[in-house]
Amino acid sequence: AIAGRLGEPLVLEQQVKRLLADERANVLVSDFAAQWLHLRRMRSVTRDVNAFPAFDDGLRNALLRETELFLKSQIREDQSVVDLLTADYTFINERLARHYGVENVYGSRFRRVVWEDQRRRGLLGQGSILIVTSLATRTSPVVRGKWILENILGTPPPPPPPDVPELPERSDSGIVKSVRERLEGHRENPVCASCHARMDPLGFALENFDAVGKWRDRDASRARIDTSGVLPDGTAFGGLPELREVLLGRRVEFVATVTEKLLTYALGRGVEFYDRPAIRAIVREASQDDYRWSSVILGVARSLPFQMRRSES
Numbered sequence: 425a426i427a428g429r430l431g432e433p434l435v436l437e438q439q440v441k442r443l444l445a446d447e448r449a450n451v452l453v454s455d456f457a458a459q460w461l462h463l464r465r466m467r468s469v470t471r472d473v474n475a476f477p478a479f480d481d482g483l484r485n486a487l488l489r490e491t492e493l494f495l496k497s498q499i500r501e502d503q504s505v506v507d508l509l510t511a512d513y514t515f516i517n518e519r520l521a522r523h524y525g526v527e528n529v530y531g532s533r534f535r536r537v538v539w540e541d542q543r544r545r546g547l548l549g550q551g552s553i554l555i556v557t558s559l560a561t562r563t564s565p566v567v568r569g570k571w572i573l574e575n576i577l578g579t580p581p582p583p584p585p586p587d588v589p590e591l592p593e594r595s596d597s598g599i600v601k602s603v604r605e606r607l608e609g610h611r612e613n614p615v616c617a618s619c620h621a622r623m624d625p626l627g628f629a630l631e632n633f634d635a636v637g638k639w640r641d642r643d644a645s646r647a648r649i650d651t652s653g654v655l656p657d658g659t660a661f662g663g664l665p666e667l668r669e670v671l672l673g674r675r676v677e678f679v680a681t682v683t684e685k686l687l688t689y690a691l692g693r694g695v696e697f698y699d700r701p702a703i704r705a706i707v708r709e710a711s712q713d714d715y716r717w718s719s720v721i722l723g724v725a726r727s728l729p730f731q732m733r734r735s736e737s
Contacts, residue, residue, distance in 0.1 A: 433726075440722050444499065453496045460575060460685040461547070463488060465556040472561045475644075476636045478523070486520040487551040487637065493534055494550065498717065505682050505715045506675045509546040509576075509668055513538045523551065523638060542665040543639060548572075548630065549664070551637030558635035562644060565603060565627025572626045576671060578681030581619040602647040604628060625653025629667040679715045680707050683724070690724050702727040 429435045443449060458464045466488045471479040493515035498508060515536055521529035524544065526537065539545055547553055557568040574580040607624055631649045634640050643649055651663035661667045671678060683706050684695050695703070706723030713719040724730055 436725060437722055440725050441718060444718065444721065449499075450496065453499060454492055456686065456689045457492055457495050459689055460682075461491065461553060462556050462571070462575075463491060463552055466552055469555055470560055471636060475561055476634075479636045482519055483523060483636075486517060486523075487555065489534060490515050490520060491547075491550050491552045494547075497536075502716050502718050505679050505710075505717060505720060506672065507546075508682075509548070509671055509678065512545050514544065514550065520551075523636075525639065542668075543632070545665075546668065548668070549633075551633075554630065554633045554637035555635070557630075561635070563603065563627075563631060563633070563635050565607065565624050565631060566620070567627070568630050569623030569625070569627035573622060575685070576681060577674065577677050578684060579622075579677075581622060584616075584619070602643055602645045602649075603631070604650060621656050625655055625661075626667065628653045629661065629664045632664070675715070676707065676711075679710065679720070680704070683707055683710075683720055686720065687724055687727070687729065690730055699729050702729050 430439065444452075466484055469484065473479075494511070494513075495508075497503075497515070498505075498511070503511070513536055515534045516524065516526060516529060517532050517534045518530050519532070520534075521527070521537075529535070529537065539549075543549060553571075554563075554568075557571045558564055559567070570581060607620065629651050631643065631651050632639055632641070641649060652661065653667075654660045655670070659670055661670055680703060683703050687699065687703060687706075688695050706720060706727060707715075709723055710716070710719040
């Protein structure tokens with residue numbers, strides 16, 4: 425930098441890769457993950473002690489650490505950004521293994537484990553994500569669906585209309601309704617239907633995970649959980665594994681969303697309309713290298729918004 429050589433493409437690439445290999449780059453993982461994935465909420469999340477007596481600070485910290493170690497491994501190993509959706513491994517200790525129902529994991533040390541089935545693969549199966557997208561007493565397909573639209577597909581819905589009433593928990597005959605049944609009322613309202621048609625199906629795919637991220641087959645009403653959904657364009661899926669395939673079919677949208685979030689983090693400001701060409705260019709160039717993290721991060725470092733950003737005088 426002192427010699428003025430950072431403007432040389434080869435030198436910039438060498439320095440970006442050098443910095444990514446440095447242990448101090450771990451702050452990128454913790455800070456960026458907290459900002460993009462809303463993990464800062466984990467510090468203040470509360471749960472109803474009667475409904476979820478096992479949720480405590482030990483579990484909270486373990487879940488947060490899992491996601492940080494997972495993202496760190498993805499960046500360190502220079503995986504494709506798309507692997508965030510499908511990776512078949514994670515990092516757990518004994519406390520988290522009990523929570524997830526994994527056997528033969530003992531001690532406080534986190535170790536890498538491979539998932540034997542499709543349930544928890546990728547970010548969408550991690551407890552931290554499932555917790556920050558739930559309410560204190562129950563899951564919320566609406567919140568989870570909105571989170572996927574904002575942070576995976578980059579198509580946030582508009583804000584809800586004012587004075588939306590609470591969903592009734594029981595039918596007129598006093599029978600406890602499932603969450604899916606409660607949300608049907610919103611979809612019958614034309615004002616609410618357009619947004620809920622986008623959010624609810626995505627959230628339903630995650631309903632096998634309760635409000636603390638544990639697997640379940642039945643919800644609080646004891647009804648068997650239906651995780652199927654149909655998107656507004658007619659795309660149907662039968663649960664989270666099939667939703668992952670749908671998201672993989674929209675991988676360019678996902679990589680563009682991650683790039684936008686990364687550029688926001690790098691610039692320290694929100695992305696504006698005039699930044700969109702730079703984002704598209706970064707994604708287009710990274711596609712030639714299977715969307716690897718190094719390509720995306722180097723693209724951000726080379727971009728006009730990053731290189732021409734204003735500094736405090």
